[in-house]
Amino acid sequence: MTTRRHVLGFAAAFLLGMGSVASTAQAQSKDLVIFAAASLKNALDEAAAGWVKESGKPAPKISYAASNALAKQLEQGAPADIFMSADLDWMDYAASKSLIKPDTRVSLLANRIALVAAKDSTAKVDLKSGVDLAAILGSGRLAMGNVDSVPAGKYGKAALEKLGGWDKVKDKVAQADNVRAALLLVSRGEAPLGIVYTTDAAADPQVKVVATFPEDSHPPIIYPVAVTKDSANPDAQAFLTYLRGPAAKGAFEKQGFTVLNKAASSS
Known part of the structure; x- marks a missing residue:
């Protein structure tokens, strides 16, 4: 009887815990999640802070890493709403795997x-x-x-x-x-x-x-950005629009980026 009571108690605790995990996951799913190239950190942190102040929205969750690592994480099912790559190749890779919404893709920045x-x-x-x-x-x-x-x-x-x-x-x-x-x-x-x-x-x-380095010694350094295919967060497009606006332009130029802001298809 004691064993049965313990089993039932464990089952109840487990289900309660699962419910808590589900609630947490549901709450987290409302966060705007951005995968961004490591070199964007200072500029994007500033741009994101400006967006929060202007929109009143919660701060986005930004994961910084190498573009190749982020593209592979997306391919493996990692949840993100926006992908910002430090080159065209890895955005092209994401597009070839149907990981982004092509009509949202923009060549946003250039670098040296x-x-x-x-x-x-x-x-x-x-x-x-x-x-x-x-x-x-x-x-x-x-x-x-x-x-x-x-x-x-x-x-x-x-x-x-x-x-x-x-x-x-x-x-x-x-x-x-x-x-x-x-x-x-x-x-x-x-x-x-x-x-x-x-x-x-x-x-x-x-x-x-x-x-x-001379600009003609290497391919143009272009930073494309796009909303991911599986994103259902309405703030994703709003944030992308903000990144293309004058306030974010100031944050990027302050860090030395050249703002391009051009719609782009795969290279």
Whole structure:
């Protein structure tokens, strides 16, 4: 009898717990969830704060990571209402997997990549044809996002290949999971040089730009944004509209982004 009572008590507690979990999940589903490239953090945090103030809506839940990681999470069923990528390739990937609403896709921002060093570094680099970063690094390493998947890493590798400097330095690269992680390696003094977006460099007072890569040395750095296919949150389109407006433009330009705000199909 005691055992039966315990079983019934456990079952009741379990069902009550499940009800609580369901209620929590239902409440969380009302949150506006955004998957955004790590390099957007400072600018998007400011833009989101402005949207909250203007709309009176709850603050969106923003998950920052490398664009490739976020696209894969979406593919695996992670719930999000908006996807903001740091390159066209990963937004194209999301589109090819029917993970976004194509008619909401916009090419919102442009960026640049730069070579950075610690703020007290005396390194001098001319990013021209034949540049030899390995000689400048000595025993140190070049911090970059993963060159096969992270957009900033892909842009950096493409630029060095175009300048004829990749083969000389490829064995000295410290690859990070995202561009902010690469920035941190330089900021902490764990790598003497790194390749990041100019906007990342502006966000960290512990680093400085040593040189900016020529724009024609790599594909254009475009940040597309779109509402995800499964989003049923009415605030998703409202927030996207806000990002395309003058208030958000100020937040992005403050961090060094160029605002494009152009509707775009797959590249």
